[in-house]
Amino acid sequence: MRERCLIIVTLMSLVSLPLWMGSDYYINIASQILIWAIFALALNVLVGWSGLVSLGHAGLFGMACYTGAWLLEAGWGHFTAVLGAFAMTILVSAIFGALSLRTRGIGFIMITLAISQILWGIAYRWIGLTNGDNGIIISARPTPFGIEMDTPGVFYIFTLIVFLLTMLIMAIFYQSPFGVSLRGTRDQSRRMSALGFNVWLIRFFAILFSGFFSGVAGLLFLYYHQYVSPHVLSLLNSAEVLLMVISGGTGTLLGPVVGAGLVVVIKNVASAYIERWNMLLGVIFVAIVIFMPEGLVPGTQRLFRWVFSRIKSIGAAIKSEAS
Numbered sequence: 001m002r003e004r005c006l007i008i009v010t011l012m013s014l015v016s017l018p019l020w021m022g023s024d025y026y027i028n029i030a031s032q033i034l035i036w037a038i039f040a041l042a043l044n045v046l047v048g049w050s051g052l053v054s055l056g057h058a059g060l061f062g063m064a065c066y067t068g069a070w071l072l073e074a075g076w077g078h079f080t081a082v083l084g085a086f087a088m089t090i091l092v093s094a095i096f097g098a099l100s101l102r103t104r105g106i107g108f109i110m111i112t113l114a115i116s117q118i119l120w121g122i123a124y125r126w127i128g129l130t131n132g133d134n135g136i137i138i139s140a141r142p143t144p145f146g147i148e149m150d151t152p153g154v155f156y157i158f159t160l161i162v163f164l165l166t167m168l169i170m171a172i173f174y175q176s177p178f179g180v181s182l183r184g185t186r187d188q189s190r191r192m193s194a195l196g197f198n199v200w201l202i203r204f205f206a207i208l209f210s211g212f213f214s215g216v217a218g219l220l221f222l223y224y225h226q227y228v229s230p231h232v233l234s235l236l237n238s239a240e241v242l243l244m245v246i247s248g249g250t251g252t253l254l255g256p257v258v259g260a261g262l263v264v265v266i267k268n269v270a271s272a273y274i275e276r277w278n279m280l281l282g283v284i285f286v287a288i289v290i291f292m293p294e295g296l297v298p299g300t301q302r303l304f305r306w307v308f309s310r311i312k313s314i315g316a317a318i319k320s321e322a323s
Contacts, residue, residue: 032264033260034160037257042216043242043256044252048250050185050186053108054112058116058234060214061237062237063218064214064216066228067089079142085215089214093207095115174253182206243281247288248296258297259296262296266281
């Protein structure tokens with residue numbers, strides 16, 4: 001009952017945020033947090049549930065951005081642009097998986113990094129296709145059911161709906177037989193193979209699933225900024241989203257969301273008051289690794305359990321002394 005009340009209060013707070021937030025700037029920050037949270041949830045499928053650390057997910061994220069922008073610039077409608085972006089992202093994810101799953105550990109990390117850097121190089125150098133550093137500008141956002149998304153509040157509500165659907169799908173995926181088998185390949189890959197499971201194929205489909213939601217985040221990013229440049233494919237974006245997953249808590253649903261909120265707030269809010277905000281982010285990350293190596297969400301839960309157990313033990317001691 002307590003958990004349901006907490007969920008209801010949280011949902012009401014999120015839905016009503018444009019009403020009580022006041023400033024369009026902070027509403028836009030909230031939209032950015034949701035977009036990066038979807039991206040972090042997508043990466044968490046690999047890092048947290050598959051045990052595969054990727055440093056190249058910005059390539060999938062950026063591919064959705066560029067494909068959507070290309071199709072819109074060519075005169076296609078938003079529906080075609082979205083479908084084309086998803087199709088291209090899944091295709092690149094398939095190539096991504098076929099190449100990177102030939103190895104594990106450091107090898108997997110390096111292959112994902114190399115693929116992402118190849119895509120970044122193409123975006124940066126193939127000016128006739130990507131317009132280079134100048135990027136591609138799109139003129140308008142979609143209007144689902146005739147609703148204009150030009151204002152920060154309306155775009156935030158649309159992003160929130162997509163985010164909640166993503167959370168629901170991720171929760172169902174986690175509890176599904178496929179999700180259980182995926183975590184089995186993370187913990188005991190040899191035993192899963194001995195039991196007859198195709199470990200390679202399970203991981204391959206996990207990469208496609210992760211790539212699809214990376215594309216969802218990429219399209220939201222494109223419509224939020226109405227602009228895409230080679231920066232979206234950079235190593236920095238891959239590292240930042242990985243930092244979000246690790247700092248929040250790998251393998252959890254809320255961890256990547258909390259990590260996304262932490263990084264986005266420090267980048268966009270704290271940076272206005274602290275010149276060396278990168279150092280602050282680094283100090284926070286080091287503190288998390290030292291004091292809560294499992295991440296903020298699992299670490300906070302552990303801390304609360306410890307506090308409650310101490311309170312109960314102190315209360316029991318006082319009762320025993322009084323009697």
